[in-house]
Amino acid sequence: MFLQIKTPETYITENGIVARAGEYISAYGRKAFVISGKTAFAAIKEKFIGSLEKNGISADSVNIFSGYPSQSQFDSYAAKAKEAGADVIVGIGGGRVLDTAKAVGDILGLPVAAVPTVGATCAAWAAVTIQYDDIGRFVNFRNNAHSARLVLADPEVILRSPVRYLHSGVVDTFAKLYEIRPVNESHPENIPFDVALYASGIAFDRLVAKTISAEKDAEKGVFAGDAKDVVDSIIYLAGFAGSLHTELSQYSFAHPFYHSATRITGTHEKLHGEIVATGIIVQLLLEKKPQEELSRALELFRSFGDLFSLTDLGLGESQEELASSVSFLAKDIKTSFGTPWTEDEVSNALLSADGIIKDFRK
Numbered sequence: 001m002f003l004q005i006k007t008p009e010t011y012i013t014e015n016g017i018v019a020r021a022g023e024y025i026s027a028y029g030r031k032a033f034v035i036s037g038k039t040a041f042a043a044i045k046e047k048f049i050g051s052l053e054k055n056g057i058s059a060d061s062v063n064i065f066s067g068y069p070s071q072s073q074f075d076s077y078a079a080k081a082k083e084a085g086a087d088v089i090v091g092i093g094g095g096r097v098l099d100t101a102k103a104v105g106d107i108l109g110l111p112v113a114a115v116p117t118v119g120a121t122c123a124a125w126a127a128v129t130i131q132y133d134d135i136g137r138f139v140n141f142r143n144n145a146h147s148a149r150l151v152l153a154d155p156e157v158i159l160r161s162p163v164r165y166l167h168s169g170v171v172d173t174f175a176k177l178y179e180i181r182p183v184n185e186s187h188p189e190n191i192p193f194d195v196a197l198y199a200s201g202i203a204f205d206r207l208v209a210k211t212i213s214a215e216k217d218a219e220k221g222v223f224a225g226d227a228k229d230v231v232d233s234i235i236y237l238a239g240f241a242g243s244l245h246t247e248l249s250q251y252s253f254a255h256p257f258y259h260s261a262t263r264i265t266g267t268h269e270k271l272h273g274e275i276v277a278t279g280i281i282v283q284l285l286l287e288k289k290p291q292e293e294l295s296r297a298l299e300l301f302r303s304f305g306d307l308f309s310l311t312d313l314g315l316g317e318s319q320e321e322l323a324s325s326v327s328f329l330a331k332d333i334k335t336s337f338g339t340p341w342t343e344d345e346v347s348n349a350l351l352s353a354d355g356i357i358k359d360f361r362k
Helices: 017-025 038-054 071-084 095-108 155-160 163-186 191-219 225-241 254-261 265-269 272-286 291-303 319-337 343-360
Strands: 010-013 031-037 058-065 088-093 112-116 128-132 138-143 150-153
Touching: 010 017, 010 225, 017 038, 017 112, 017 150, 031 038, 031 071, 031 095, 038 058, 038 088, 038 155, 058 071, 058 095, 071 095, 088 095, 095 112, 095 128, 138 254, 150 225, 155 191, 155 225, 163 191, 163 225, 163 254, 163 272, 163 291, 191 225, 254 272, 254 319, 272 291, 272 343, 291 343, 319 343
Parallel strands: 010 150, 031 058, 031 088, 088 112, 112 150
Antiparallel strands: 128 138
């Protein structure tokens, strides 16, 4: 058995942890190169910078990120960090920022500290960087040598962000279970997949049980146990499930669908999990799952506002545009990701899912 595991060295979820970030980052370096989203930095700037200064960390290099995690971004930031004499890279924000910070750290051989400010993905944990071109089309997976060495997740910061991002992360976490399950079923003796399936199942159950109550608490200014469990499910449990790399891919269909969809620029207004949710519905059709399971998934995704038709995703307003997008996706998914289904099967499932989702939302 081949097994490679890449995880952070330290993961902390704690309300107010951004105000103590310097205590932990100081174990990795004293000259920080910060890459942050504009809104993310504004949300934590005062407490975060104060903590760095209190712990003797220079943070003169604060860079506000925009765009996509592309090679040109990686190279530009790496050159700036090297010129600044940085010895630790700090990423603050969502998946694009954190993926960029991880790639920069990988290029320079420097440790990375990740401070997620939204719960939209498990990017803070994952060693891989999802690389795009400069206009947002998926290019490849950059397998970094390490995950972020340190992850500081503040439930209060994350639950104060727009709920759309949290719901995207919830559905992206659901996808771990849906995508790992068929691989596990076809390889029942594979222990890492048993572990990954178990972890993703815990995350799934906790998010179903606790997300809405955590959101209601957050509206009242309460960020207690449920908020922490939601954050841990999206970042830690989903991230851990994806950390177990074997010779088999964990991706069945939903994520290949996402990666291919980004190559159509009309999809760029949607979040990762919003596109993945549609991919899960298509996957269930491809797997020929019973109607009751499909209905449960449709209802579940609708409850989190993440149930979108192909048209909603930006794959074409007219029938001609939609047919062209479907044809492209079916071919790209098959050739780029090697799914076990034929192009015709993928095309038919995409169009069926589009109709089913539209009918279900009436």
